């Protein structure tokens with residue numbers, strides 16, 4: 001089919017990119033994108049704190065897939081076809097340069113998400129994509145039956161009806177979206193949506209008044225589960241956040257939802273120390289610096305206010321000299337630092353980036369083309385799928401990659 005009528009439902013990162021790729025690849029295709037709201041690419045515009053963390057400088061697919069609590073296995077082949085380097089090149093060819101931060105996150109050099117929105121909007125216009133805003137897709141029915149090429153009847157939110165031969169559902173992770181209803185009606189199973197990438201509510205004296213303090217590297221775990229993560233920790237007004245917590249929330253999205261977000265959280269503030277190794281290290285400090293005061297000098301590189309709080313919790317006055325600390329107090333301090341346990345009593349969404357775990361079941365989609373295995377001619381891309389990554393640009397990369405694969409396939413290009 002050289003001039004298929006292609007409809008993309010959803011004007012987010014995945015739908016927009018898929019529409020552009022399809023129209024660029026096959027100029028004879030009539031590509032129309034329907035966006036239910038007045039603002040396509042709304043999430044791109046607010047993403048990454050307004051800077052848009054477009055992708056991540058991770059160029060080895062086997063490494064890249066380790067950043068996806070759900071979908072990593074399915075994305076491996078997909079990343080061999082469209083990976084961060086391809087996205088960087090695609091944007092550069094359209095005049096958008098990216099920069100890499102120390103932790104690997106990539107942003108436009110303008111530090112402005114509008115740069116990405118403008119680039120995609122211009123590319124869509126140039127490729128001839130028809131973008132219809134404030135117009136959603138309400139209902140989809142397959143036509144044609146088992147014989148003849150696949151086609152669909154679509155009912156829009158203004159009740160107009162139209163026919164298309166290729167259909168992409170890219171309606172994102174919103175559980176109330178018609179995308180999931182359409183997918184179900186067309187024979188798909190939906191993995192129940194639950195939030196991912198959230199911060200923890202903790203009401204605890206050890207954290208009181210310390211909001212804003214970050215600790216460079218901690219090990220966090222949920223006792224009684226296999227959940228374990230490491231990385232920077234941020235103390236907030238309401239509890240804990242930072243990369244270590246966000247990663248734990250992503251990998252534990254389902255288990256923590258089942259616990260109704262009430263669970264114990266174990267923290268080692270000085271990994272890889274164990275209580276025993278830290279006790280030995282602190283005893284050595286006591287021998288080497290007997291006259292130094294504990295309150296004015298932390299041998300572990302922890303933020304001063306946090307260290308003071310740990311001393312107080314261990315019953316050690318800040319003016320105490322190291323030589324004057326009893327073994328028992330040192331043991332308590334080592335335990336506070338390596339084996340702290342907190343009670344999480346709820347969650348908040350991370351305003352920098354949050355995503356949905358769950359969506360269209362992955363075994364029902366062919367990841368070479370993003371085509372449904374249940375309904376020929378139907379494709380999926382982006383967060384509507386049961387795919388989600390940790391923070392760092394991985395969620396957009398999944399949207400670009402699945403969008404690219406769907407766009408290529410809908411254009412009629414060989415898979």
Ligand SMILES: Cc1cc2nc3c(=O)[nH]c(=O)nc-3n(C[C@H](O)[C@H](O)[C@H](O)COP(=O)(O)OP(=O)(O)OC[C@H]3O[C@@H](n4cnc5c(N)ncnc54)[C@H](O)[C@@H]3O)c2cc1C
Pocket residue numbers: 009010011012013014015034035036037039040041042043044046047048049052053054055135136137138170171172173174177178179351352353354355381382383384392393394395396397399
């Ligand atoms: C605040 C915030 C910041 C983020 N920052 C980053 C970041 O910096 N880096 C990163 O990698 N990820 C980030 N993410 C995650 C990332 O934005 C998403 O994973 C990504 O936008 C998913 O793209 P999508 O196209 O699948 O879905 P969406 O962007 O959600 O787009 C779906 C679109 O479909 C439309 N739609 C829904 N139903 C219909 C319908 N029936 N008909 C027509 N249209 C419909 C919606 O209105 C929406 O515009 C962030 C998320 C949030 C919430």
